[in-house]
Amino acid sequence: MGEVIKLNPTNGLVGTVNIPGDKSISHRSVMLAGLADTPVKVTNFLHAADCWSTIDCMRAMGVSVEQDESGGLTITGRGFYGLSEPYDVLNAGNSGTTIRLLTGLLGAQSFFSVMTGDASLRKRPMARVITPLAKMGLNILGREQSRYAPLAITPAKQVTGIEYAMPVASAQVKSAILLAALYANSPTIITEPMPSRDHTERMFETFGIPVTRTGNAITLEPVQELTAPELINVPGDISSAAFWLVAASIIPNSQLTLVNVGINPTRTGILDVLKQMGADITITNERWSGREPVADIIVRSAQLKGVTIEAEIIPRLIDEIPVLAVAALFAEGQTVVQGAEELRVKETDRLKAVTLELGKMGAEITETPDGLVIEGPQKLSFAVCYSHDDHRMAMALAVAGVASQGVEIGEPDCVKISYPDFFAVLTGLRRD
Template structure:
């Protein structure tokens, strides 16, 4: 439980948000199946990414982790060995789905389990195509829910059209495709984040991208790399919103990843009138990086729908907070995917923000927010969802009175020093 008081003097200063969660996961996994030693700087030592390290250690890979520096002793695809223990992914959907793609081609048996939240999340979106490729996967609800039993082996490439724009689905199938006979192609309805394609290329893999289609040939090996992980834009989003809505604020966020498949939050802030600048733009390990400056802004409501949704799906909880301070109506549509995150984020965001006095209503595929509204202090709950917890804490920075966030320990999944950064910026 954490209490956040209204910030009256503004949020000012410079921070570095934690390393990108998506890239941290992939760096460990790709390092594990690569030949040679992969070194990682800027790794996110949050609980989700530590679950990935734990699982690959159980698969026989030596990994030395010291804070945000990690060394992975890769032994190639054949170096993975049958685990003697259950592979526990904790709260991490990324670990679950991407690892299933790797396990699908390995000639041994493994069992994957997670926490109560993971036990509710749909896995058939990856287990169905992996079965089509030849993997034997079973579990609750006919392999849709954990625990999952995987017996991998000889697999064949497929041409798969995904019903959802999901980087986890795409990545899982592509990883299996790298060790399958023939070519594997994934086609998406919208473009999802492309960290896997970029990092596979950095590890020496030939990846063909043609619009919404991504293809890989089987039989490809990975070569170890030195990976520098940029700051996570999904974590930066909370302070971008805070800087825009807390009076008398100016926040500099250094070394943030600005991959175009992830920058929907930047687009929305700009279309709502936020004072946001990008500078020192550069490329690191194939990933675009920049420093961001956000200042207190006069905001206007907007409509968020269609192709932009996959580019900001994780940021919608804090975008809802942003919209409570914008002039007029903000409408979020086409965001059904929020229903199968750590919580049903549509219902949870709406119910928790209403406790603070927000004028917000849920719809079947999103929400409608009217602003501006003076939020009021109250007790809210993260429901075990790190992004809900952080969004409510940012709301606390502008609420009259104090906001108590119950189950705030969930925030450690992606941003262990989140409350430290609030305090640092408010004391300047």
Template structure:
């Protein structure tokens, strides 16, 4: 881990960017391709550390996975023919991998042990383990399965009818992935709809699944069939350049092939509500995940309130939305975002602490934050907490801050966006 110092003197940003593949879809493409019998091909795969750890886990289970740039080929014997791994499955910094794998592994005939990095070791897992136990899963770990390492003794599962206590695509997906192997019909009910990549991919791989007004119904005992997955650009990565383009004087950035799944596009709605100078050209509905070309230009922004049903659609973008709000006229309020406390770090505290160092007028609340703007930002030494989203927030802040911004660990950004700084440099004018 080494520090990185950034200083940009009144830059403008001009040019096109194709952001890396969607992290959520990339993870799931490997998981579904490995569960399915036969050949699956993936294009646009994200070569970030998290997703590469997902590949490594399935290779240890006996799945043949070849990587050629952003193209991946999976040849799987199907979940019934996986081999019990001699090694511990290492998920790195990926909560998605860790939680979804719990659902997948619970329905196998294998004994597996799973662990991650220090950050994963602090993140709550019983929110997944407990509903899986209702299905018959045998999961052991620290604090009764709250923390990694986790040991899973696969076996027979029974379907459940489960009402989600909080909006969480990871919990929902773990239950559905277990439901593929369960006896009976698994039902998951959501009060607020979380991202639906799992439901879409179940359709892609031939599963019989229905989604109706927040209720997902999946028949158990289904065999998935290999297919082709086209991974769209990650809107969570694009969000940082959307904010950069809006805040940096004399800028115009064109973002290509960005996923605009309606369960993920909350950042676009916030930018529109704040008056951003932005246009969106849909690329059509010819893939399982809709995409668009988004153009953002320097904007005069006004404050807004971010709350309620939109929160699950932008939970990963809140750090950079908070930065955006420091330059908007008025008081921006972010609430109903308690889920930020159990991300890679407590993102409410982390965002508030680091933006304050830069001179932002920002205060934490129990479930979010309040930001007064516009406020000029100045240089500072920032802590990333090993969290890629906090690291990228700090780097984008450096574009508009007076003086040097130092990140204590810029390497953490590679988890989701290995070419992040290269893309900034490519559009600097």
């Protein structure tokens, strides 16, 4: 099984956590800055494996990315039409954001490119991105009738704006279309079934690209150039903060202050659900970082109660379901998750993995086609579990372990995908 980490139970978590930079925003800052013709400084960039995959791909197309001693980046782009043909295959690693968003951007360029990823990424669905991009005139071929990577992308004769009703709310699909639409010969209108995270739209506005939203419809006019900001300060990632929000809620004698957390309303489903469950959460020092709202969050231990998490809120907390399942095991009453079938095509089938791995600790969880049913509270015992090489599974298992009788996790290094320092921070917060 390779590397393992063993975690003992704790008597509480206390302290202040500087939440690492938002993964979604970090990706987009590099992509958009790479299309600008003046340098952009990016602070609080997430130095995690996924985001470095995006940097490596943009560097392969001629973009300069330099890191200073504090971890800040200076990105010097090639201009709106200045990207160059990569000499080799572009490797997105484990990053679904990298491969899906760059597919839209690359398809609108005047050169040939090939993209691939690791074994996990090559199993993740790409047809959902390729289908609307093909309607725009982009030429993208992939494995198994263009359902999976590797992808071969050849120049489009013309990029045409489309009106597209998205069958599923997906920020990655929406963003791929929007990046291609920058180069289109006519406006593009995307209609979402329900709002998904809007970091791309906000980043576009930061670069002077007007985006119009009317209800669930987004309209983008083609542009000829970007107006780059001098500085982008990336907010902390609420998906990373979620593990501390749950841990401090379910472990008695806990109080954590989470600093610089992005509270974009398309991402705050975790806060809404935890408050509904009875969590003791205080949001303070609200402010703006560019066009993204941020705040500090204080969370104290509390007795949670079960809730129903319905399909409408899933796009606002899709990545937080594994750790919310842990919260449900410590809550009074039944928790039901519905409309979360998207979790079956993440880094692993997260619905199956949550049921299997927490089950090793003694949890009784009913897996449904689109979610989970959990009766709480339940008593968990020490177990040897496996992360499935999925960063969010590893961290959810860690929270379950320190909140109960401990856990041993196989392949814990996958946390480098989004939160490289997670286990070190956890050690520093323990009251023991």
